[in-house]
Amino acid sequence: MCASRPVIVMQVPERFYKSETSDFRQELKTMLHSERPRIVLDCSGIKHIDSSGVEMLLDCMDEAMKRDGDVKLAAVAPGSAVILELMKVDRLFEVFDSAEEAVRSFQGFPVEEIPQSQPWMENFGELKAAS
């Protein structure tokens, strides 16, 4: 059930550099290795972000997608938003005004409710085998 897997909200550090966020990365790694991770990164505290920070966001998204989960961004300050736009990263993430909204968005579209096997998929398999 959706309720059994909570959405995890993590506060992104003020200086979002790979070199200065070892604790954050370790914690994030643990979260990402769970089944279908649902993570909200609260970016309201970011004052400085560098290319390794953007790379971390992308890695995080990649890991979550591999496990059928998702990572969403919340409260991205205008300065950080400009950087994400500039690097064409903004369109890869769902971005919300607040962490609460981001959490609600997970509840609105629970991953569990999407059937893993659809009748048309079975038919598609049969058609593929026939061809």
Added chain:
Amino acid sequence: MDVGAIVIVEAQGWTDESPSQSKMAELSSATSFAGGTPAFIDLLGRSLLEHTIDRLLTAHVKFTSLIVHPDVAASIPVFRCPMGNLTMRVADDPWAAVAQILESYWRTGCDCAVVVKPTAYIEADLADLLDFHREGERMVTRASDREGSLDLWIMNCNPNEEVAGDSLTAALLQPDLFPASYFVKEYVRRISHPEDFRQLVTDAFLERCSLHPIGEQRRPGIWADEDVEIGRGARIVGPAYLGARCKIGERAVITRFTNIERDCYIDYGTVIENSSVLPNTYVGIWLDVRHSIVQGNRLLNLERGVLVEISDSRLLRSNVPAGQSKRTPTFVPKPAHPSPLPQAKTFHRIRSVSTTTEFES
């Protein structure tokens, strides 16, 4: 009688009196974005200052003087075209300098002078304005438009005339003493906000004003100056302007109302839309720049009202060390009274803005 001209460049950044945009104005003025004064920004190949002086020369003024505040004298742009007998004076008090210059014009046979501050792009009919001034036998005529007074005056040069019991020289120190009386019907664009600068570029592209890009129109809506290099697979969608010695990398896209000024390099795959890239700027690989003004490593996003300074030189950087320009000087105004010029302090100011987001490597 002959006519002289005086152009005053003050040490002011962007200003805006609208409360809704005060944050933007504060940000822009505090950071001295684009050299500290809008007059020095390149606009389709030439600075607003040069466009202003060019309009005066077209109106056949006999002498032109440029008064520059010491704070911005170091960053005065090199002019693209010869500027005739233009002389430059660095002065703290521009109106005292105006009074002295008017007197010198009087001695050389000028009865009046056009005095202008390039805080707006004004296409006033100067011949009509002079006729209006002379017919009305005024000492000072100030121009205005629908939005109010403009920084454009016609002033008599005779130092012996009196205004309200005061000499003209003394009266000039209070320029607001003279109410605006001449209405400008032609195109006017005040440059009090970076958005105005972008709007002027757009208006020029749409031929709403007579400001034309320097260079030639290679295809309808696409202007390019000399020695422009365009990489394989790059796409230029008009209206767009490419300044002198620009390099557009492979697969880059320059689209809709974008002006890339001189000596810029837009690298592989980058998209620039509805933006201005100011001279000597490198924009890195595979970036997306929209609705912005970019200068060196600073990017002002007009949609979000945010200025970011990026210290990762792979993304944005200045092509040349600060204070040096690749442009071959065509004309450098000679100072009337040489004085030591202060160093530009724009970098220190931009560091002090709390909303600035650094992007460090």
